[in-house]
Amino acid sequence: MPLADDIARAELALLRERDLLRALEPLRSPPGAEIELRPGERLINLSSNDYLGLAGDARIAAAFAEGARRWGAGAGASRLVCGDFPPHHELEDALAEFEATEAAVLFNSGYAANCGLLPVFAGPEDLVLSDALNHASLIDACRLSRARVEVYPHGDAAAVDELLETKRARRKLVVTDAIFSMDGDRAPIGELAASCERHGAMLFVDEAHATGVLGPRGAGLVAESGVHVDVRMATLSKAAGALGAYVPATRAVRDLLVNRARPLVFSTALPAAMACAALAAVRILAGPEGDERRARLWSNVRRFAAGLEALGLAARADSAIFPVVLGEPARALQAAARLRERGVLVKPIRPPTVPPGTSRLRIALSAAHTEQHLDATLEALREAL
Numbered sequence: 001m002p003l004a005d006d007i008a009r010a011e012l013a014l015l016r017e018r019d020l021l022r023a024l025e026p027l028r029s030p031p032g033a034e035i036e037l038r039p040g041e042r043l044i045n046l047s048s049n050d051y052l053g054l055a056g057d058a059r060i061a062a063a064f065a066e067g068a069r070r071w072g073a074g075a076g077a078s079r080l081v082c083g084d085f086p087p088h089h090e091l092e093d094a095l096a097e098f099e100a101t102e103a104a105v106l107f108n109s110g111y112a113a114n115c116g117l118l119p120v121f122a123g124p125e126d127l128v129l130s131d132a133l134n135h136a137s138l139i140d141a142c143r144l145s146r147a148r149v150e151v152y153p154h155g156d157a158a159a160v161d162e163l164l165e166t167k168r169a170r171r172k173l174v175v176t177d178a179i180f181s182m183d184g185d186r187a188p189i190g191e192l193a194a195s196c197e198r199h200g201a202m203l204f205v206d207e208a209h210a211t212g213v214l215g216p217r218g219a220g221l222v223a224e225s226g227v228h229v230d231v232r233m234a235t236l237s238k239a240a241g242a243l244g245a246y247v248p249a250t251r252a253v254r255d256l257l258v259n260r261a262r263p264l265v266f267s268t269a270l271p272a273a274m275a276c277a278a279l280a281a282v283r284i285l286a287g288p289e290g291d292e293r294r295a296r297l298w299s300n301v302r303r304f305a306a307g308l309e310a311l312g313l314a315a316r317a318d319s320a321i322f323p324v325v326l327g328e329p330a331r332a333l334q335a336a337a338r339l340r341e342r343g344v345l346v347k348p349i350r351p352p353t354v355p356p357g358t359s360r361l362r363i364a365l366s367a368a369h370t371e372q373h374l375d376a377t378l379e380a381l382r383e384a385l
């Protein structure tokens, strides 16, 4: 049996050979539209999911600090045991109000929420239909559920309808990202909802990149589309600039998740201080300032899409995410390095985050970007590509 270090060296050599090796690189500044990586290296940051520019917000940081002084840094136990604090409930109540649902259930992360949620509703007797480009946390959630999983072609509502028509199972669930994390396009939510309704199937939508960005008060793609969706998951880690995730729910669904969702039952609670931070973030995100930030974000999206088109690059102004697909990993690495030389940080995205042959630059815009940031980025792209 090789030891861990031998295995690691062999695996790393393979990754390096395929241009798939990744490494950590800490920021030397708070998150924001401009960041510092190497000492003295100022970069325009287009790699964060900080869509409203709230991740470094001083008011949210103050709520976090205040919460930590009042409640401590650690929760001490899972919520069911002894880690449940008033801020968790205040946040859940605020989220339920924001979502206009009876209740909401907080999770420590979007990853944990997906892995907790899906196995509660799908088991070995059930069928899950999963979009080919769903986020890794949904893929892992599908596996954990032990349901039969059929992966349907990306965004193909007709294929979903066909599968729902022909396959037999106790329950059928369709699982999709609202906005796809690496492509920035939107799920055909209206068609999926209609198809699920026709076939008595459940629809499960992950709003990670839509909450705070789309819909009235930033309530997401489902809210914008005005369709009925059974189960939704939204994160507090992207546009909200904090950490955690939640499931808007009926009281019964909430009670069931509190009993059965394993990441909630078997993992230490989110620190109460983070619930305080997230509450401050949600109040900003859902209020008039959130609307102003969304207006700035969407104006950035339109300006940037027009700029990409002027460079001869395809651009869809569906979300704050713009992929520039380059193909092999080496090409994405090279393009990212050239951008960085020009003061622009766009991390290359390679398999397994995206399918083989579709390595890319993934450009994510923020309300915090100025027109100068966008124009400088477009100019750097023109030179780098």
Ligand SMILES: *Cc1c(COP(=O)(O)O)cnc(C)c1O
Binding pocket: 109, 110, 111, 112, 114, 135, 137, 138, 177, 181, 206, 208, 209, 235, 236, 237, 244, 245
């Ligand atoms: C980022 C992301 C998650 C995970 O959320 P975290 O809060 O970062 O754990 C889940 N789903 C999608 C679609 C995501 O992009």
